[in-house]
Amino acid sequence: MIFVAFSLLTAFGLGIYYLQVAAVRSCISQPNLEAGLYEPPVSILKPLKGMDDSLFENLESFCQQDYPEYEIIFALRSFDDPAYRVALRIKEQFPARDISIVAEWCGEGLNPKVDTLVPAYRASKHGFVLISDSNVRVEKEYLKEIVKHMQDPEVGLVSNLIRGVGSGSLGSALENLHLNTFVVGGVCFLDRFMKTPCVVGKSMFIRREHLEKLGGFGEVKDHLAEDYIFGRKMKQLGKKVVLSNHIINTVNESWHVRQFLARHIRWGKLRRQIGGAAYLLELLGNPVVMSLVPLFLLGISSMTLFLPLAAFSLKAAGDYFMGRLIKAGANPVLYLLSPLKDVLIGMAWFVPVFSNKVEWRGDRYIIGKDSFLSPIASSSTVQTLHTT
Helix, strand or coil: CHHHHHHHHHHHHHHHHHHHHHHHHHHHHCCCCCCCCCCCCEEEEEECCCCCCCHHHHHHHHCCCCCCCEEEEEEECCCCCCHHHHHHHHHHHCCCCEEEEEECCCCCCCCHHHHHHHHHHHHCCCCEEEEECCCEECCCCHHHHHHHHHHCCCEEEEEEEEEEEECCCHHHHHHHHHHHHHHHHHHHHHHHCCCCCCCCCCEEEEEHHHHHHCCHHHHCCCECCHHHHHHHHHHHCCCEEEEEEEEEEEEECCCCHHHHHHHHHHHHHHHHHHHHHHHHHHHHCCHHHHHHHHHHHHCCCHHHHHHHHHHHHHHHHHHHHHHHHCCCCCCHHHHHHHHHHHHHHHHHHCHHHHCCEEEECCEEEEECHHHEEEEEEECCCHHHCCCC
8 A cells, every 4th residue: 555655646746747847848949039129228236145156257147248238236245245356357357338336234134135135226227127146147148038028018027947057066966956857847837837927036137117016125125035025926916927938047066965955945944934735745746755665664675666766767867858958968977866866855855844944154034924034043143144
């Protein structure tokens, strides 16, 4: 009975996963919009904290956009941040670009990314605002591609598909595998089949007038998942939230395995507080973990060995195919790590069930409903919490 039950759960997980693969294929293959002559000026806000992998090259890619008019505002909370020197080098290398650097401790919210963005937003001057993380690298057509969607006045927010690139360490390889399978698959599944916007904060393009109608950054300053809240509020405003099929790169090159686990435990806590009971489906939808349960409960046999081997093979094959769809460019051998990644994610899944606390560099917070933050204790200041 146990074997049959977990065989069915394994089949269920594989079925859900291959629906995600189909959703990614559907998103990628949707027809591109015609560019037209719609090219409004854009303000790009880049929150910076610390030295991300290949930070200079990431920021440089935003200065090479094939777009007529845009400004870039690099936002930090202190001139002492090492990212400031990189931003300064970028500004010096591209004197013809409209680039400014805002370093200001705002102190208006518990979410440090939002708190960093508030002064930059106040300094911005254009009617369209693009928020993009510091570990993102883009192609020169990026702005043109996302602006196309704003030709429809009913579109309020545009986000992008993301893929992880780099893989210079085991932790980075696991991170990129997860981004290029679970994350991109889940985003596309929600968009295609559930008609539910799932905004990923790596890239959020929004009209200033709509942002103001939402209440500005003040509405999300104490939420850890500010991207999700923006997407939901935009939909409540009656505006469309669009997922662009133009893929942007998230650069992860030198991660440790513990960084990979820490990030996805944190993200799991977000999803637990946002999704509630639906969070259970993440574990049930992990075919690799489900296939291993009979082996541990019933011992080694031909059947209990066959089930995980079949699940490993089918899941790794799906991961490889999804990577091909999004042109991840990873070495095919890396997909052999797929079962290991899914086992680690399965183990990390349990932490948010028993804990809703986030600890980051000495500061502790409780994550409540919709990822609302409440400080527990602080040995320094809220500056120590960093969610990117």
